[in-house]
Amino acid sequence: MSASASTTDLNPESKQVFEHYRQLTQTRRLYSVLTIGILGGLLFAALWFAHVSNSGKFLDRIPYFFDFVLNFLPDEPIEIFRALFDLPSPYADGSLKYDYEEGRHYLFGDFYIPEYFYEMLVTLNIAFISTLIGGIGGFVLCFFASTNLVGAGATRFVVRRILELLRAFPEIVIAGLLVAILSLGPIAAVAAVSIHTVGALGKLFFEAVENADMKAEEGLRAAGANWVERVRFGIVPQVLPNFTSYFLLRAEINVRASTIIGAVGGGGIGEVFRLSLSRDHAAKTYAIILLLFVTIVAVDQLSGWLRRKLVGNQAFEFGA
Amino acid sequence: MNAQISEDRRIELKEKYAEVFHKTPLQRALPYVVSFSILTYMVFAFFFFNIAGVISGAKWDRAGLYMADWVSWQATPKFRFKDDAIQLQYPRFSPLGENPNPEWITQNGDVYRVTFGSEQNAIEVQQGLVTVFVDGAVHEVDITKDAALLPQGAHSSMSERNGRVRVFFGFEGNVEIRNTQVRVWRRFWGWENFFFDPASPYWGKSATEVVGLMFSGERLDPDQSNISLAFNNFLHNAEWQHLDVFVKLLQTIVMAFVGTLFAAVLAFPLAFIAARNITMSKTSNWMMKRFFDFLRSVDMLIWALFFTRSFGPGPLAGISAIFFTDTGTLGKLYSEALENVDDKQREGVKSVGASPAEVQRYGVVPQVLPLFASQALYFWESNTRSATIIGAVGAGGIGLKLLEAMRTGTDWENVGYMVILILLVVFVFDAISNNLRSRLIGNDGH
Numbered sequence: 093m094s095a096s097a098s099t100t101d102l103n104p105e106s107k108q109v110f111e112h113y114r115q116l117t118q119t120r121r122l123y124s125v126l127t128i129g130i131l132g133g134l135l136f137a138a139l140w141f142a143h144v145s146n147s148g149k150f151l152d153r154i155p156y157f158f159d160f161v162l163n164f165l166p167d168e169p170i171e172i173f174r175a176l177f178d179l180p181s182p183y184a185d186g187s188l189k190y191d192y193e194e195g196r197h198y199l200f201g202d203f204y205i206p207e208y209f210y211e212m213l214v215t216l217n218i219a220f221i222s223t224l225i226g227g228i229g230g231f232v233l234c235f236f237a238s239t240n241l242v243g244a245g246a247t248r249f250v251v252r253r254i255l256e257l258l259r260a261f262p263e264i265v266i267a268g269l270l271v272a273i274l275s276l277g278p279i280a281a282v283a284a285v286s287i288h289t290v291g292a293l294g295k296l297f298f299e300a301v302e303n304a305d306m307k308a309e310e311g312l313r314a315a316g317a318n319w320v321e322r323v324r325f326g327i328v329p330q331v332l333p334n335f336t337s338y339f340l341l342r343a344e345i346n347v348r349a350s351t352i353i354g355a356v357g358g359g360g361i362g363e364v365f366r367l368s369l370s371r372d373h374a375a376k377t378y379a380i381i382l383l384l385f386v387t388i389v390a391v392d393q394l395s396g397w398l399r400r401k402l403v404g405n406q407a408f409e410f411g412a
Numbered sequence: 413m414n415a416q417i418s419e420d421r422r423i424e425l426k427e428k429y430a431e432v433f434h435k436t437p438l439q440r441a442l443p444y445v446v447s448f449s450i451l452t453y454m455v456f457a458f459f460f461f462n463i464a465g466v467i468s469g470a471k472w473d474r475a476g477l478y479m480a481d482w483v484s485w486q487a488t489p490k491f492r493f494k495d496d497a498i499q500l501q502y503p504r505f506s507p508l509g510e511n512p513n514p515e516w517i518t519q520n521g522d523v524y525r526v527t528f529g530s531e532q533n534a535i536e537v538q539q540g541l542v543t544v545f546v547d548g549a550v551h552e553v554d555i556t557k558d559a560a561l562l563p564q565g566a567h568s569s570m571s572e573r574n575g576r577v578r579v580f581f582g583f584e585g586n587v588e589i590r591n592t593q594v595r596v597w598r599r600f601w602g603w604e605n606f607f608f609d610p611a612s613p614y615w616g617k618s619a620t621e622v623v624g625l626m627f628s629g630e631r632l633d634p635d636q637s638n639i640s641l642a643f644n645n646f647l648h649n650a651e652w653q654h655l656d657v658f659v660k661l662l663q664t665i666v667m668a669f670v671g672t673l674f675a676a677v678l679a680f681p682l683a684f685i686a687a688r689n690i691t692m693s694k695t696s697n698w699m700m701k702r703f704f705d706f707l708r709s710v711d712m713l714i715w716a717l718f719f720t721r722s723f724g725p726g727p728l729a730g731i732s733a734i735f736f737t738d739t740g741t742l743g744k745l746y747s748e749a750l751e752n753v754d755d756k757q758r759e760g761v762k763s764v765g766a767s768p769a770e771v772q773r774y775g776v777v778p779q780v781l782p783l784f785a786s787q788a789l790y791f792w793e794s795n796t797r798s799a800t801i802i803g804a805v806g807a808g809g810i811g812l813k814l815l816e817a818m819r820t821g822t823d824w825e826n827v828g829y830m831v832i833l834i835l836l837v838v839f840v841f842d843a844i845s846n847n848l849r850s851r852l853i854g855n856d857g858h
Binding site: 131134135138139141142143145156160161164217220221224256257260261262263264265268269272273274275277278279282348351352353355356362365366369381384385388389392 | 450453454457460461463466467469470471472474475478659662663666667669670673705706709710711712713714717718721722726727728731797800801802804805808811814815818821827831834835838839842
């Protein structure tokens with residue numbers, strides 16, 4: 093702001109302070125310009141690289157982007173709901189595009205679960221069982237990774253590296269390996285998502301354990317409790333609400349993760365979505381998008397509501 | 413625990429902490445109910461996913477083979493029985509090079525001897541007869557016009573099917589004996605020809621020889637220096653495709669970087685519209701927040717597949733998918749952060765007569781910028797991982813290459829190589845992002 097005009101009126105001490113301030117802002121400005129410059133340079137290089145290596149050239153393709161969306165429409169909007177609920181289509185011509193009734197899962201009599209609802213159920217189950225397995229694994233491992241429980245020795249080091257490795261190992265490789273051994277199916281997806289979840293939850297869990305109040309643990313130690321008892325009665329009751337909250341957050345993320353894993357061979361809704369899109373079945377595709385959208389919003393809301401009940405607003409830290 | 417407390421004290425404690433000692437039946441039962449539900453659910457999942465069926469139908473023999481393939485390689489010579497002699501053949505592009513003369517195959521007159529790890533385990537091939545040594549014991553496999561015959565009292569590692577005798581030497585390899593030929597799979601530890609393939613003049617040379625050649629010595633190729641020849645040969649290694657792997661890895665990194673950066677840049681202004689305390693219009697707040705929800709909830713997978721259809725496979729589809737999803741996520745997080753800013757600073761700036769834009773610039777942005785940058789960094793790091801997966805559904809990058817390598821079923825060593833590169837990148841980016849974030853918002857910024 094326009095302070096420089098009045099510097100002549102200042103006494104020497106203030107002048108010195110002002111000089112320092114000016115120098116500081118100049119250094120900061122230099123750093124900001126440098127950061128933006130470097131980011132800009134990197135961005136430009138990255139975009140150029142992406143443009144060159146994309147098989148359809150970026151700028152040439154942009155005008156046609158909306159062509160795809162405009163051409164990719166069902167015969168009439170109601171078709172989407174026919175595809176969603178497996179109702180017969182008036183356009184049926186025997187081709188795969190209109191075979192909505194195929195894939196009904198009959199429970200009893202005439203009552204059936206439509207195909208996409210069933211696949212969504214598979215995906216939700218993959219997500220939930222993986223979160224459960226990952227949560228149990230993370231729960232067991234996290235106490236051995238906390239400095240306040242095992243010290244800073246070899247145990248902590250080894251367990252933390254294991255957790256990091258589990259977290260960073262590419263999920264598609266686990267899925268791909270298991271698909272090759274077990275053949276296509278949801279178990280490969282369960283294993284892939286579970287292994288990642290052990291690492292991700294383990295990290296969040298041990299951070300919560302390290303932030304726990306140690307007074308309860310000290311009291312138990314004074315009364316002669318062993319390590320397992322101290323953890324069970326001193327630490328677990330404190331961190332359980334946080335653990336549950338992270339667990340729910342992870343369940344939410346895993347619904348998305350298992351959709352994606354499904355698309356690379358894990359089964360469930362991801363697989364049927366990839367198929368219907370690549371076969372140009374517009375009504376089916378939009379039906380699945382609608383179903384996925386509603387499910388994900390519902391899961392988000394449910395888990396958000398549960399978490400707010402458990403630990404209040406602090407449950408809304410980011411974390412993926 | 414032997415410590416005793418008096419009766420009075422006990423009653424006193426019981427009354428004081430009544431909520432601990434007198435839990436409602438529901439509270440007492442809760443742990444059991446939860447454990448029971450989890451167990452029931454797991455049993456349900458066991459049947460829902462037909463785990464027993466899948467496990468029993470699994471090809472476990474393949475599992476061992478695939479795992480071994482990560483860290484080992486095979487040479488596959490075969491001996492063909494011709495009318496007059498035995499012909500030793502190697503497949504084209506054999507990792508052993510053009511004129512291999514491996515020490516585990518020796519020739520003595522008309523008899524070829526192949527050893528598997530030790531002299532105790534070997535085969536000797538001659539016209540009409542293959543002698544198999546398993547742990548020193550001798551088994552003779554006669555070869556008639558139509559079939560190879562399993563001898564009496566053969567070792568359990570030998571088996572016969574359709575006139576073909578197979579012998580397994582464990583990790584070291586196996587052999588298939590037919591009436592027309594003997595095929596050998598000989599396995600070795602390590603990654604073969606990792607630096608130079610047999611087509612390269614550097615192939616088969618020791619590290620010191622290679623370095624010596626690179627910096628001194630005659631030009632191997634008159635068109636270029638030895639160093640550039642070495643680099644070219646390394647990058648265009650036919651077996652490991654280093655250049656292609658690096659390019660694809662760079663594509664994945666670029667997808668995460670550009671996608672997250674664009675998302676952060678767009679989410680920044682939009683978050684100001686979505687924040688209740690900054691834009692005083694309930695309609696705009698609501699619309700903008702639902703827009704964020706929409707971008708977030710249409711999954712990254714859907715965006716990735718959609719953009720792959722419209723842009724064609726390649727990093728641009730990946731960039732767009734990450735950009736769309738994370739504009740939603742970052743926008744939501746940013747607008748929540750904005751709604752939690754300290755109002756005192758805004759009031760201060762307002763009180764000296766600043767315009768509305770200046771109030772935001774000097775009263776709000778300095779408070780939230782470190783947090784915004786930290787969150788963007790966090791997503792940059794986590795997107796590096798997601799970019800691998802969406803790459804596999806068609807958005808290009810290392811994910812697609814991984815998937816292709818896995819589909820062949822024989823290139824697991826390449827998969828292992830790419831996994832190591834990915835892990836390295838993720839760890840390095842994790843460290844950079846953690847370091848920058850702790851500088852921005854202090855150590856408790858997780």
